[in-house]
Amino acid sequence: MKIRTNQFGVIEFDSNIIIKFESGILGFEKLKDYLLIKVNNNDIFWLNSIEEPEIGFPMISLRLIDDYYPREKDHDAFGIVVMNHDILKITVNLKAPVYINQTTKSGYQKILDSDKYPVKYNLFNG
Amino acid sequence: MLILTRKFNEEIKIGSEIIVKVLAISDGQVKLGITAPENVEIFRGEIYEKVKQATIEALLSTKQKTADLSKLELNKIRKIIDRNE
Numbered sequence: 308m309k310i311r312t313n314q315f316g317v318i319e320f321d322s323n324i325i326i327k328f329e330s331g332i333l334g335f336e337k338l339k340d341y342l343l344i345k346v347n348n349n350d351i352f353w354l355n356s357i358e359e360p361e362i363g364f365p366m367i368s369l370r371l372i373d374d375y376y377p378r379e380k381d382h383d384a385f386g387i388v389v390m391n392h393d394i395l396k397i398t399v400n401l402k403a404p405v406y407i408n409q410t411t412k413s414g415y416q417k418i419l420d421s422d423k424y425p426v427k428y429n430l431f432n433g
Numbered sequence: 434m435l436i437l438t439r440k441f442n443e444e445i446k447i448g449s450e451i452i453v454k455v456l457a458i459s460d461g462q463v464k465l466g467i468t469a470p471e472n473v474e475i476f477r478g479e480i481y482e483k484v485k486q487a488t489i490e491a492l493l494s495t496k497q498k499t500a501d502l503s504k505l506e507l508n509k510i511r512k513i514i515d516r517n518e
Contacts, residue, residue: 313495330474334485346503364491365502373513389491390499397500400491401513403484418476418484426487432511 310360314353315344325357327413332387333403338362341414343407352385354405365390367399367430377419382406389427398427 309319326341332354340357350371355363366385369376376384384406386399401424407414437445444454450470457464467475 332488333481334488349503349505349507351502351505351507362492363495364488365495367507371507371510376513387488387491388494388502389487390494390497390502392497392499394500394505397505398487400484400487402480403487418474418480426483428511428513430505430510432509 308357310342310355310357312353312355312360312363314355314363318342318344318355323412325412326354326407326409328415329413330415332364332405332416333418335362343409351388354385354387364388364405366405369399369401369404372399372401372428372430376401376404379406379417381410382408382414386428388430394431395429395433397430399430400426401428402426 308322309317311317320342324342326343328339328341330336331338335356338356338358342353342355342357344353344355344363345351346353350368352366352368353363354366365388367388369384369386372386378384384404386401386404389398389400391397401419403416403418403426405414405416439445439455441455441458444452446452451473452468454466454468455463456466469475
């Protein structure tokens, strides 16, 4: 398969790497199929829609931020990042993690019922 | 919109598997108990909206000129423990 993404141009991939979000991402419930794209060798990822390839969410692995972040069995937790040219204004959503099982190629988003985790958490200190 | 009036301890059934029960009423607040299958997501409306807005903002932010994600110094990330300092 082949899609044209905003971030990476045309990407060709095998359909067996598609990650299925049965319930979609909150606010984007109609989109179910995504590619998880790892940027270089760091813990930044892009969750890129296959159905609407111009839609891609930057994400960061949440284990970088909190060693005790709620785990889900066999899933990795990611937070969607709001980018900014000023790194001090970059925020990550800790309230609504995206959980992905990279073996079964499935994922879902949760909203945590805890005030400990804000929707906009500043990624860097001033 | 379907509008129903319920009293304390009364329920509403939605389909065969979802029950919403009025557990307490006081000072302009209603406490609801919800029974639903595990695959049914239940959110407070305003939190859902907040999350949705943040996700839209994330998407729009990728279309602006931003710091280079791949060059972020992730070793300098603010750990959640910082908040207690």
